[in-house]
Amino acid sequence: MITIIKNKTLKTLALCCALGVNFALSGCGAGDSVQAQSNPSTLATKDLSAFVNTFWYVPQAYTLAYSYSSSTNPKTTAVSDQTIWHFTSANGGYLLGCSFTSTNNGASWTSATIVGSVTANNTVSLGFFGGLVTVGSGILTSSSGQPAFLMQMSSGIASTGLTHWAYMLPITSSDPSWSSLPATNNVSVPTATASGC
Structure with a gap:
């Protein structure tokens, strides 16, 4: 104590x-x-097995992001950011999977490996490992009666970067957005995630 x-x-x-x-x-x-109190009845980890083989996306209302470039004027520019997560495994409070991001209406996608954690009190920290390392933090909550990640993320180097906050909602093949993702030119989830990570 x-x-x-x-x-x-x-x-x-x-x-x-x-x-x-x-x-x-x-x-x-x-x-x-x-x-400082420790409660032995509090679980050290959260069971995340229900997230395995699920996909998550950014609804239209949350696609606004800001990019930064030291070589432009103005240095910050509003962009539309669509991001797809595919969780492939869960173990001991960790989520593993792939992330796919586009800021050019789905013309190209950047993939990254997700290694993240969700604590028993629903705080979230996701690491995205690819060309750049991005760390996103947030909470696991709900929106309109379904689970949702409320996330804040920034990535980049000294000369360029991107900052985006969004609700990430689950998406399945029965959702209209599955075949035409918001902030893209009718790009589907299978097309966006085809490259793997």
């Missing part, structure tokens, strides 16, 4: 209250102690 004793400064008091999500607080008043 870790005990942190707060002093009476406003800054420390604010920190104490801000950490209340992760710590059991007895008050938050001056002189109170904050104790």
